[in-house]
Amino acid sequence: MSRTIVITGASGLVGSATIDSFLNADWDVISVSRRRPEVFSDKKFTHLSVDLQDPEACNASFGSLSQVTHVAYTAVYEKPGLIAGWTDPEQMSTNLTMLKNVITPLSKAATLQHVSLLQGTKAYGAHLHPIRVPARERELRDDHPNSYWFQEDYIREKSAELGFGWTIFRPTIVLGPNVGVAMNTIPVIGIYASLCRELGRPFSYPGHICYPREAVDVRLIGDAIVWAANNPNAWGEHYNLTNGEVFSWRDLWPTLADYFKVDLGPDVPLRLSDYLPDQEDLWAKIVTKYGLRPMSLSDILGQSHFSADARFGYGLTELPSPTFVSTVKIKQAGFTQTYDTEQCVKHWLNVLMDRKIIPTP
Template sequence: MSRTVIVTGASGLVGSAAVDSFLNAGWDVVAVSRRRPEIISQRPYTHLPVDLQDAQACRRAFGDMPEATHVFYAAVYEKPGLIAGWRDPEQMATNLSMIRNVIEPLAASGTLRHVSVLQGTKAYGVHLHPIRTPARERQPRDDHPNSYWFQEDYIREKAAQSGFGWTIFRPTIVLGPNVGVAMNTVPVIGVYAAVCRAEGKPFCYPGHISYPREAVDARLIGDAGVWAAEHPTSWNEHYNLTNGEVFSWHDLWPSLAEFLGVEAGPDQPVRLAEYLPSRATLWDEIVKQHGLRPLSMAQILGESHYSADARFGYGLKTPPAPAFVSTVKIKQAGFTQTYDTEACVKHWLGVLMERKIIPSSLAGA
């Protein structure tokens, strides 16, 4: 039986990990993204550059692809500034039209068997109010406008009409090596460390508050996508995803400083969304000094410095409400993968060094 998966948003944080996971599992992969993804696997795959907001282009791309049996939908449209867009009706409408543009021509072929879709803890309203501890998939839908609900309602209806299954994943903070994306704290840490070292400053925790959270390695999400595609018993369900432990960025900081070869210092709140862009020229000098890829700071950070400020607790006077989710459901269903969060962050910082995106040795720079 043919096993061909279309991964949308393939150059993004989760999409590129999904491409790797499906390739490693022996699938044929069509990676859909305007930029060619940076993939770790050495197996060949097809790259299809398509603008998912262009319905006509999507019909041309996906209208004659009968070999495609599965979709891992990881594409997302985020407006500049990131956080304000989460409540923006136009952004919600755009995300709905994008998933429709992909699924409509594929469903018409009659060979589509399964679609995985990403949500997150915003499904529980974490960006609006305190959530239950832990948040569980069986809870009633949190009643607020959200791109997730528009996409989910569409997928449920289309699946019922066309006879394919669906699985919805709700990961927490995602960790990976991707640059130029909306919410990846790892490259923000690497760039911040390099800038601190270049200015002769200690690498200080830039937030006001230390508090516990959960994260998930992008590799785990990709592997969960393969598991769902290969196990029909997982279909038509929601699953939370985490590494399986709690952590705090503040507690990781000394270990990250040691790994990066920079001097740790006392906490010093810094608004990274303002501080880092103001050092764009300095970053260009760092790139030349260390022979890094010729990427500007903006090309590396994307919108991730905004989410980093929130994750580090910048501007907070008291810790935010707990935002923990249960992963009992997916473990009981048979997917039991876990990761050490500290090791994940270091692993991906190491990958950024190998890719010559951040300096490989900041000590003595």
């Protein structure tokens, strides 16, 4: 049976991993993003460079893809500064429009069988108020405007109209190798450690308050999307995704200091969203010294230094409410993949070194 999936946001954190997962499962893959994704598989796939905010470009690109059976929608629009945009009506409207610009022409050209969407802990209102511990998928929808609800309602409507299935995933903090994206802490850590080593300054934890978190390896997300695409019992369901354990960034810091061969200093709160952009000149020297890819800090960071400040607890004056989610539902449904978070962080830092994004210690 021919199985062809369109993966949007393909150069992003989840999108590129999803390409690898579907290629590994021997699917035909059409990736969609403005820049070609960097993947690990050597299998061939089709790439379309499309601006999802341009309806005419989307109609032209997707209107003839009659072979498509599935969609993994991993694209997201984030405004500069990141966090303020989460409650911005214009950002919500743009994210809904982008989804429509994909589904409308595809649903006319092809017979869709299944669509996967991404949400996150903001679905439980974690960015606005304390949430139930653990947050479970069966809870009533948290009553606040956000892109998730607009996109979900649209997909539910189109599913009922056209007869395709859908699955929605809610990952926690996502760990992977991508640069220039909105929320990936891995390159932030790599850059900060590299700057500390070059300056001879201690590798100090940059937050005010550390607290336990949950994270998920991006490979797990991609494999979960493949699992759902193949599994009608997962259609019409929401699933939380984590590595299967809790951790804290502060508790990782000593092992990261050893990994980077830098001295571990006492905690020194530092707003990385201010500090890192000011180091462009030093980074240019590091790039030349170590033969790295000719990328600026802004090219590598994207918006991720803003989310890193929040994740490291910069500016907090008291311990925040926990944001733990349950993954019992997806495990009971048959998807039981787990990862060691500490090993994930080191794995993806190794990839950034192999790709000549950050220097090897």
